[in-house]
Amino acid sequence: MPYADARAFCPDLQSRPADPARDQRFLHILRRWFTRYCPWVGIEGADGLVLDVTGSSHILGGEDAMLADMRARLARAGLSVQIGLADTRGAAWALAHHADGVAPPNDMLGALRSLPVAALRIDDKTNIALQRLGLRKIGDLVTTPRAPLTRRFGPDLLLRLDQALGAQPEQITPIAEPPHYAVRMTLPEPIGLLNDVVAGAERLLIQLCTKLKAQEMGVRVLCLTLRRVDQDHQQVELRLARALRDPDRIMPLFKQGLEAVEAGFGIDQMRLEAVQLEPVPIRQINYVTTGQKDKLNDLITRIGTRIGLENTLRFLPADSHIPERSFLIAPAAYSEPEGGWSTLRPRPLRLFPPEFIAGSGSQPPKWFRWRGMSLTSARAIGPERIAPEWWLNDENWRLGVRDYWHVQTKQGRRLWLYYTPQNPHWFVHGEFA
Amino acid sequence: MPHFPLTKGRAHEAFGPGVHVFAFTLAARIGGQVLWVRDDWQADQINPTGFCDFIDPRDILVSVAKDQTDILAIAEEALRSGAVSLVIVEVSKALSLTAGRRLQLAARNGKSTALVIISDGMGSNAAETRWYCTPVFDPYDSTLHRWDIIKNKSGTLGAWYVKWDAASRRLSMVSPAGQRTGSTGAPN
Numbered sequence: 081m082p083y084a085d086a087r088a089f090c091p092d093l094q095s096r097p098a099d100p101a102r103d104q105r106f107l108h109i110l111r112r113w114f115t116r117y118c119p120w121v122g123i124e125g126a127d128g129l130v131l132d133v134t135g136s137s138h139i140l141g142g143e144d145a146m147l148a149d150m151r152a153r154l155a156r157a158g159l160s161v162q163i164g165l166a167d168t169r170g171a172a173w174a175l176a177h178h179a180d181g182v183a184p185p186n187d188m189l190g191a192l193r194s195l196p197v198a199a200l201r202i203d204d205k206t207n208i209a210l211q212r213l214g215l216r217k218i219g220d221l222v223t224t225p226r227a228p229l230t231r232r233f234g235p236d237l238l239l240r241l242d243q244a245l246g247a248q249p250e251q252i253t254p255i256a257e258p259p260h261y262a263v264r265m266t267l268p269e270p271i272g273l274l275n276d277v278v279a280g281a282e283r284l285l286i287q288l289c290t291k292l293k294a295q296e297m298g299v300r301v302l303c304l305t306l307r308r309v310d311q312d313h314q315q316v317e318l319r320l321a322r323a324l325r326d327p328d329r330i331m332p333l334f335k336q337g338l339e340a341v342e343a344g345f346g347i348d349q350m351r352l353e354a355v356q357l358e359p360v361p362i363r364q365i366n367y368v369t370t371g372q373k374d375k376l377n378d379l380i381t382r383i384g385t386r387i388g389l390e391n392t393l394r395f396l397p398a399d400s401h402i403p404e405r406s407f408l409i410a411p412a413a414y415s416e417p418e419g420g421w422s423t424l425r426p427r428p429l430r431l432f433p434p435e436f437i438a439g440s441g442s443q444p445p446k447w448f449r450w451r452g453m454s455l456t457s458a459r460a461i462g463p464e465r466i467a468p469e470w471w472l473n474d475e476n477w478r479l480g481v482r483d484y485w486h487v488q489t490k491q492g493r494r495l496w497l498y499y500t501p502q503n504p505h506w507f508v509h510g511e512f513a
Numbered sequence: 514m515p516h517f518p519l520t521k522g523r524a525h526e527a528f529g530p531g532v533h534v535f536a537f538t539l540a541a542r543i544g545g546q547v548l549w550v551r552d553d554w555q556a557d558q559i560n561p562t563g564f565c566d567f568i569d570p571r572d573i574l575v576s577v578a579k580d581q582t583d584i585l586a587i588a589e590e591a592l593r594s595g596a597v598s599l600v601i602v603e604v605s606k607a608l609s610l611t612a613g614r615r616l617q618l619a620a621r622n623g624k625s626t627a628l629v630i631i632s633d634g635m636g637s638n639a640a641e642t643r644w645y646c647t648p649v650f651d652p653y654d655s656t657l658h659r660w661d662i663i664k665n666k667s668g669t670l671g672a673w674y675v676k677w678d679a680a681s682r683r684l685s686m687v688s689p690a691g692q693r694t695g696s697t698g699a700p701n
Binding site for chain 1: 530531533534537546548553556557558559560561562563564565566569570571573574575576577578579583586587590591594595596597647648649650652655656658679
C-alpha cells in the first residue's frame, strides 16, 4: 500500500525511514533482557525471539503468570508483542504469528488445527500451491495422505508439520553472550589509603587481563571508577600508546592517575572497564621485538598522561616536493614508524613560516636584515624552482612559484631564501645551521 | 674530539645560532632513540628532510608541551625511564638551579644524556658542560661550525672548528681558518 493511501485510512500516520541494522541491534538488546525469564534465548528471524522456558516458568508462578509479566513489562516499555507458547518450537511460532495464545500441553493438533498452512514456516511458493489445492488449514494437511504431499512438495513441508506437532525434534540455539570487559569489586569497609586503592586496582587489573588474554585482546583505554561512601564517584582514565594486556606493565602507568584521587570518606566500590579494545594476537616473545620498544611505548603512555597522548609526535615521509608538505606529523601512539626518507637536494634543518625581507631583483640581495640582524650574503647556491601544487588550494602559495636559494652569509648564518618571480618579493623560509 | 660526544648520564647545555647542528650531530654520535621536547607555540620546527642527513627520522619523537613545567617534567620522565638515549629539551625561559639539578639526577638514574637548548645566559649552574655553537663562513665548505665549550665541570675549556660530512655521517675537526695551509682566511 502506498504511503498516500495509508494516510487516507489513518490521517495521523507517521513515517520513519527503515533502519534494519538498528532494529537488529535493538532485538539483540531485547534478547539480553529476556534472559531474566530463562537462560536459553535465541533470535528468530528478523523480528522474533525464541525462549526455551522448560523448567524456568515456575519461578514466576507458572506459564500464565510469566506471560502476563512479560506482556505487562513490554507494554510499559511501549512494545506491542505477540506471544505463542507451546510444547514445540514450530507450534509456538505458529501461535505467535497467527493466533497469540497458549497451546494446551500434549495437544498440538488441537491448537493448530484451525490455523492457516502459512503458520508452518513454509515458503510462499508452497503456501500458494497448497491454497490452490484447497489445503488451507493445518487440519486439512494432517488428514491428507503424506506420500503424494512429499512427492509434490518435497520433504520440507512434512518436516515442518512434524516439527510443529512434536513428531520431529527441533533445537533452540541460544546466542552466546559477547565477552564483557569490565570487572568490579565491592568492599565491606571503605578504603582511603593510596596503597589500598593501588592493591584493589591491581586485583581488578589481573582479573581483567586474564579475560583479555583468553580472548586475545589488548586494551587501549582503561577507565577505573571509584565509588565513594557519599555516593560520589571519581574516574581515572588511562590511555595507552599500544594495546596491552600485561598487568605488570599497565599497573605502573596507572599509579600516576591514582595519586590524584580524592578519597573523601572512603571508597567502597571499584569498577575497572576496558573502554577501547584492540585485537592482540599471541606471539612469540623475543629479545629484538620487545624490550626497548616496550619501554618506549610505556614512556609515550606516561608522557601522555601528562600532556595528552596526541602530543607526542613522529615524522612520516610524504610524497610532495613542497617543503612544508614533504613530511607528515602524526601522533606516535597511533602510527608506526616509516622509512623511505630521501632528499635530492639539501634541505634546511629548521623550517619556519616565511619571513619577509627587503630585496629586489631575481638575485639574492647582497645585504639584508632578518630578525634584527644585518647580514651580508657571501655565497648563494640556486635557484631551485618549486611550483605550487595546483590541485591543492594552499593559502601560503598564493604568490606563485618560488625560486629557492641557499645563501651563506659572512656572519655565518646559512639561510634558505626564496624569491617569488610572479610577485617580486623575498622571504626567508628556513635555516641550515 | 675531546668532550664529544657528551658525557653519558649527565645534562648538558648548548646555545647559539648553530645549536641545532650540534644537537643532531650529538644524536647521530650517540645513536638510538631521541626524544625532542619543545613548546607547542613555537612556529620554528625541525625538518625531517633536513636532518635525515644526520639521523634516521624514525628514531626521533617530538613531544610538545604547553609550558616550561611540563617540558621539564616530560624531560625528567624520559631521562629516568632509560627508554631513550638522548633527550633534547628546548626551553624558552631561564632554567633554575633546582630544575637543572633535577635533570642531572634524572639523567644519572636513567643513564641517558640530556641536552638543553637554552637562550644566551639562561642556563643553570648544574649543567655539566655548556657549549656555544655558531656556523662560520668558509668559502670552500658549507658545513663549517665553531663549537666553544664555555663551561666544563670536569675539564678545560676550548674551541674547535668542525664540519659534518653527510655522506659518511661523521664529524671531522678542521684547523681554524687562519692557520690552514694555503688558505687566506675568509674574505671580507
